[in-house]
Amino acid sequence: MKKVVVIGAGAAGMVAASVAADRGLDVTLLEKNHRVGRKILITGKGRCNITSDCDIEELIENVPTNGKFLYSAFYTFTNDDVIQMFNSLGVKTKTERGKRVFPESDKAHDIANALEKQVKNKKVNLVLNASVDKVIAKNNKIEKVILKDKSEIKCDAVIVATGGLSYPLTGSTGDGYKFAKSLGHTIVDTKPSLIGIEVQEKFVSELEKLSLRNIAITVYNSKNKKVYDDFGELEFTKVGLDGPVIKSASCRMKDTTKENYKIVIDLKPALDEEKLDKRIQKDFQKYTNKKFEKALDDLLPKKLIPIIIDLSEIDKDMVVHQISREQRKNLVKLLKNFTFTVKRYRPxxxxxxxxxxVKVNEINSSTMESKLVEGLYFAGEVIDVDAYTGGFNLQIAFSTGYLAGYYC
Known part of the structure; x- marks a missing residue:
């Protein structure tokens, strides 16, 4: 019987192991942690956004890094298949705004538990606390896996589903890159994605923990060319910006050490400059005999007002009816172009x-098998593909895991 070793019991690894076992193969699933699915438990703030309820083309559009590589994977094991898989495992799902699909319970551990249940039902040999040291190939063909305790597992195929470098406490410490590189594969330089941003503006620390809903952002590069725009939620941290729109924007920014990006926030995207000016005039009329700092109470969150006043260069003690038309117009521009200079990604x-x-042109996109080593397969985040927030990255894990398990 063909022997398969899957390294990593995350989303991709558990699906790969279950699919391979379903084909009657002898499957061993190795996980370095004391339990499976550690990273699944923290996705979607503990709610686990498993996929997106959109068509396949839209799935691909939401993968800015090598999306076309995933055509076979997404069409072979679709988002509908993912939903159906969890439904059959007893997990009911629901679709929320932005086509995001979650377990009805809002509990990520229901997803991890369902995948573990599937692994056990398929009679996969699951080994916890098992750290892999090396993957060995002979004559460009997989031969065995050597564990850190020096024990060996002879096998015909290995599926590397070890994740990337994010959240190392979950076990993602870059092991898969080491295995791939030792077997001749090219590793495209790794960087954080779906990450918060540090900015140069010192005043940002005064906005820490402020969340803004229904704002628009536009990201520009050093040539002032637009590289990304989005609408949604944003939050300020002690050192910068975070939240869904910023995390997605980080996917579109390349090396922040070589490129100077700026993020322009439109605080009132529902109003164009003319309508916003009229709105401010109305507020100014209401507070005509008050100080300027009081005139913004109806327009902005309290925490944001002192910052906007400073940037507007209008004296906070100026009586509202003394503010000139030019000062008011500049205030409008500021609210539509609240700008931050990107310093770097968070760690x-x-x-x-x-x-x-792992470089995608060294992997067969129809099977996830290495083009360099027979019997070596890759699944999930270890591959050079990454997507925006919204369930797309887990869909990548499930789809590539399915292909690897089906063809190994």
Whole structure:
């Protein structure tokens, strides 16, 4: 009987192991942690956004790094298949705004438990606390896996599903890159993706923990060319910006040490400049005999007002009816173009996913098998593919895991 070793019991590894076992193969699933699915438990803030209820083309559009590589994977094991898989395992799902699909319970551990249940039902040999040291090939063909305790597992195929470098406490410490590199594969430089951003503006620390809903952002590069725009939620941290729109924007920013990006926030995207000016005039009329700092109470969150006043260069003690038309117009421009200069990403340990990894043109996109080593397969985040937030990265894990398990 063909022997398969799957390294990593995350989303990709558990699906790969279950599919391979379903084909009657002898499957061993190795996990370095004391339990499976550690990273699944923290996705979607503990709610686990498993996929997106959109068509396949839209799935691919939401993978800015090597999306076309995933055509076969997404069409072979679709988002509908993912939902059906969890339904059959007793996990009911629901679709929320932005086509995001969650377990009805809002509990990520229901997803991890369902995948573990499937692994056990398929009679996979699951080994916990098992750290792999090396993957050995002979004559460009997989031969065995050597564990850190020096024990060996002879096998015909290995599926590397070890994740990337993000959230190392979950076990994602870059082992898969080491295995791939030792077997001749190219590793595209890794960087954080879906990550918060540090900015140069010192005043940002005064906005810490402030969340803004329904704002728009536009990201520009050093040539002032637009590289990304989005609408949704944003939050300020002690050192910068975070939240869904910022995490997605980070996917579109390349090396922040070589490129100077700026993020422009439109605080009132529902109003164009003319309508916003009229709105401010109305507020100014209401507070005509008050100080300027009081005139913004209806328009902005309290924490944001002192910052906007400072940037507007209008004296906070100026009586509202003394503010000139030009000052008011500049205030409008400021609210529509609240600008931050990107300093760097937050550390990769805080990233939701890792960008970079095993080079895709060295992997058969129809099977996930290495083009260099017979019997070597890759699945999930270890591959150089990454997507925006919204369930797309887990869909990548499930789909590539399915292909690897089906063809190994």
């Amino acid at each position: 990769i340990e805080e990233a939701i996913i890792t960008s970079g990894g």
